[in-house]
Amino acid sequence: MKEKYPLMQIVDGSGKLTSDSYENMITEEKVKDFYYHMFRLRTYDQKGKALQRQGRIGTYVPFEGQEAAQVGSALALEKDDWMFPTYRDHGAALAFGGDMVRLYLYWNGRVEGAVPSPERNIVPAAVPIATQLPHAAGAAMAETYKGTKNAAIAYFGDGATSEGDFHEGINIASVFKAPVVFFNQNNGYAISVPIEKQMNSETIAQKAVAYGIPGVRVDGMDIFAVHTAVTDAFDRARRGEGPTLIEAVVTRFGPHTTADDPTKYRDQEAVEKTRDEIDPILRLERLMKNLDMYDEAWIKETEQKIVDEVEAAVEEMEKFTPADPAVMFDHVFAEAPWPVQEQKEKLLGRSGS
Amino acid sequence: MKEKYPLMQIVDGSGKLTSDSYENMITEEKVKDFYYHMFRLRTYDQKGKALQRQGRIGTYVPFEGQEAAQVGSALALEKDDWMFPTYRDHGAALAFGGDMVRLYLYWNGRVEGAVPSPERNIVPAAVPIATQLPHAAGAAMAETYKGTKNAAIAYFGDGATSEGDFHEGINIASVFKAPVVFFNQNNGYAISVPIEKQMNSETIAQKAVAYGIPGVRVDGMDIFAVHTAVTDAFDRARRGEGPTLIEAVVTRFGPHTTADDPTKYRDQEAVEKTRDEIDPILRLERLMKNLDMYDEAWIKETEQKIVDEVEAAVEEMEKFTPADPAVMFDHVFAEAPWPVQEQKEKLLGRSGS
Amino acid sequence: MVLVNDSKQAEAGQQVQTMNLIQAITDGMRTMLAEDDRVLVLGEDVGVNGGVFRATEGLLDEFGEHRVIDTPLSEAGFTGAAVGMALNGLKPIVEIQFLGFVYPAYEQIATHVTRMRSRTLSHFTLPMVIRAPFGAGVGAPEIHSDSIEALFTHMPGIKVVCPSTAYDAKGLLTAAVEDPDPVLFLEPMRLYRGKREDVPTEKYTVPIGKGKRIREGEDVSVFAWGAMVPVAEKAAEEMAKENISCDVIDLRTLYPLDKDIISDSVQKTGRAVIVHEAQETGGVSSEVTSVINDTSFLYLKAPIQRVTGFDVPVPFFAIEHDYLPNPNRVKDAIKEAVNF
Amino acid sequence: MVLVNDSKQAEAGQQVQTMNLIQAITDGMRTMLAEDDRVLVLGEDVGVNGGVFRATEGLLDEFGEHRVIDTPLSEAGFTGAAVGMALNGLKPIVEIQFLGFVYPAYEQIATHVTRMRSRTLSHFTLPMVIRAPFGAGVGAPEIHSDSIEALFTHMPGIKVVCPSTAYDAKGLLTAAVEDPDPVLFLEPMRLYRGKREDVPTEKYTVPIGKGKRIREGEDVSVFAWGAMVPVAEKAAEEMAKENISCDVIDLRTLYPLDKDIISDSVQKTGRAVIVHEAQETGGVSSEVTSVINDTSFLYLKAPIQRVTGFDVPVPFFAIEHDYLPNPNRVKDAIKEAVNF
Ligand SMILES: Cc1ncc(C[n+]2csc(CCOP(=O)(O)OP(=O)(O)O)c2C)c(N)n1
């Protein structure tokens, strides 16, 4: 099957184009845009881990290593498209226009962190695995119903493919030719469970055959490959040709979450060793150098801007209005029914803990 | 995809072998065995419909047209194998050794009708669609665990392929190489919903690709094709090579159930017209004639035996000990906990309705 | 302009048509589909076939396949898809073919349908209705007869309604479609083709959260909903002959319960009997009992009586009537309350 | 040979080891895996990783991958597979990583796990255990903190147990594995690494269906389970200083409830407070209230008090402690009962 679903690559590990035909697609502007977003995600992510270690936020879900997959896909969306991320895709949300302060707040156990910025259709991360796939199908069907050209993208991992909702969501989308992109980040693990124990199929892309839709397998560490594949899938969707399943093969450099200890189930040192070679940001740097687009001054300045942005976001997050117990009662229904109303009065009229 | 999954046929509509190489597999004994079972199912089924019309049983689920698929598959089981049928597969259960009286009782709303005969591992029909597929995977895994050569078969329809449990059951079976056969009867409809609205894939067999297992598509009106495909799949399973997905393409001659009106959603007359041509029993008769195996005396005698058997079964069903409300309390747990015990005493110590 | 009318039947001067309960449901859907093109109907066999009970009969022809959608056999999938549609501005009415087949959609309902508003502080809301026929007594196969309203009244974020008359059915359905939040609309199968009554052809709503007194009495309060309402009424009629007068209340909404009608009635009678067909342990009767305990403790003259299904799976239909509460069981409970 | 021991802790002469609650659960699984090779453990991350909470730590090395099985991420799939295994003579212990992720397996549990025995008149039985950590208070993300025991106590065909101590955890788990029917084994996450106590290294069982009095008192009965037991105890201690003595009972089994310990206690005190962290409406507290109503109506001196979570989705962890009952809320309820 790996032959039938070859790993699409545009920029190889050494930062070279896999075919000259790609040359015209590589503009300095695009390269810089990709670099900017990946570095921004990396900085946000590193800070997230640090904040957790320092006890300034709760358990955090790092995505280090998956920046190319998340940025490359997110930048393929148009402003009115719909994004359905998982708990690991706050990187993609950030790249699409999610609010950094809120994206930190979420990890501090604040519901305010799940509230999307009004300019973007970013649905809060689905915690129950694979449940967002049917949502993406439905949101996309609604766009068709309204006669727009907007589309949706659903993010999910390799483990998610074992859930019924993965299957039901894609099947329904395929039947109604819904304009949706099913974007899988295959990082080889569902917490500790390796993909060989998750499925008997050699690839995830081949699962598209079950739905009579195209399946594409790309090198998820190659931002150009990801961006191209996802853009093509969105084009198909907007043309009314239905959903596409994309498998982006990536490496999760760190633990599943800051509460996870990867050394229990994999050789973490070996993973660390591969980093220099496969890190998507380093690969992009190599490409820049190979194409004489490496602009050190711009990089320094950009990185500084980002570091400042992140510091400011953390500060704002920590200064955010304190959590108010009232919010748990005020948004269950448009109007609180009497049990909720009475319970609220009882609690807030009370000493509490 | 239809090219990749050609419809396997051994005996064509005119009762001729599709290849001489099959000649040696057609013995008179086998032909008569197949005829016996198919005619027996047909007689049972016709009687079931009549009983429902006469109000002697409740809603009945006919399987007319699917006899070759049910007999051909059921006769591929060894005595200690496991059968997981749906509400439409009492034909398969009957052919495997299920008790005819109980199989009528079931349609009379009697739980006794769901109790399997002790000699056969026939699990009562799964009513919630597709829920039996994971069961079959687990029962098969248990056989592997015990080190036997027994295997399991799960029956399901085309509509069932849209449920999450279809996907989860096959995925788990594929990961653990469970000795199980997933036998789909594709009759083209889920009640009123045609397969084109059920899935976007051209075939059901191709869904096997998602699990890295073999997918086979057979003419479900050709009992030799079905029997061969299912037997091969059981052999694979017993050899430890894991599950197989088989799509048997069939026609449901009648309504979904006796409560269904097929004229609301399909041209029922057109279906009736095709019967002479595609009826699996007639096809077998043509084969018998083509091979000079048509033994009229034997047929008459056999059919008479079967008619008598069915009449006797109906009589026994109607003479069966009257329904006892106590059974609803006595089998919830090994020992009735106090609420069940108290409720039982209260009801049975009472006038009731 | 919506006419709010909570009387038992249509009012003088209204355009009416005689309908049974299921026809009123169809009429309610038709009314809302015609009024608001954000409203869609989707589910298994709801289109060409008009539903296995004919609840959506004619809607496909009238509104087309973009409004009345035959889905794959995929409860989690199409309930999840409806979540996506509602997120995106539509108002889906999802039909679950039988309530006993809602289980595969349970995760979608418990983790998304009911939580989208709270987890986004009302940024995203899900105005959607989930319709499902339920209950035993019609000779249906296993699972088809489950009565599991209590699995939803304990799930914050969804309202649960259950009409027992044609008039309430249309009025509660239109109210459910107009409600800004998810509503589970339970349809008592056994009453689908029961009593016919005049139903206004125009649109009207019956308020969610309000029970209805269907018989005035002094000695004991009898609470019921869905298919148990006629059973309670029958028992009350017969008790009247024995000079015991029952205050019979059709709760109609199971979340939020109508606390006022419950406490008013019990504070008047001092006795309560609760009738439902779901299993006894953990049934909605326990919650009604708690409401009575919280509001009317000092008024109670006798223990609250429960007449319910038993703690067993709904049995095969040959004995389902032994499982179901009947007027005799209700009368026995009434007598126990009165003679305590 | 099974030693049945229902005292609070190990008895003199027993081989013991000090363990916290989760270690006792691991020890219980190890004991049963060693004793009976029909027993298997399966679920997500239970093998190589030893479970996300380390509940199955070491079991893979000790018993091998045919006994301790890492499954795909597929709750319906592996719960359904466990049904097939149990049908076929094995005794699976299924781990649901968090109770909030049992929803996808809900159909398998509601239609098969709980009904196989009744629908085959005991021809097929399913001796299986479903383990799941549950409850709020540990700063977990959404859904991970759901407390939905009432969704199973209303489901005929499964027993529901919930230990609050290490001793009960091992004893109830061994009892659950030996039970001929399905048992849902709820593990209060918040107590996993709490109080350590002596736990016998040998096998023993704690009977399913029996509550436990953990503090003797005269003025008011306080019922709790799981992580609410220490909360109730704390409140009782503080009330003692105000000369109000509480009869504190850890129900331990939620289906079937221990009717005798409930009625004995309430008939002694005449007052009851029920504490649980699940949402109030439809929680198990309502069923306890019904049991008191049925058994002890004439003994009640005050309305039964409920101290529970609210009718809202368990909130994000920044405010989860405002959602959870705490000693102060329990004390207020006790005072209301006493001063009524
Ligand atoms: C229904 C459900 N079951 C279990 C979990 C617990 N859980 C959280 S993440 C995870 C692994 C997911 O793996 P994958 O889909 O590969 O995504 P990744 O975390 O690798 O990005 C599990 C089992 C969950 N969130 N939802």
Ligand SMILES: Cc1ncc(C[n+]2csc(CCOP(=O)(O)OP(=O)(O)O)c2C)c(N)n1
């Ligand atoms: C989970 C679930 N949803 C809905 C139903 C109602 N129902 C019974 S049979 C059926 C159609 C099944 O179609 P298919 O799988 O093709 O099998 P067939 O009836 O054609 O043999 C439906 C929707 C059910 N039994 N279970």
Ligand SMILES: [Mg+2]
């Ligand atoms: Mg992964």
Ligand SMILES: [Mg+2]
């Ligand atoms: Mg079919």
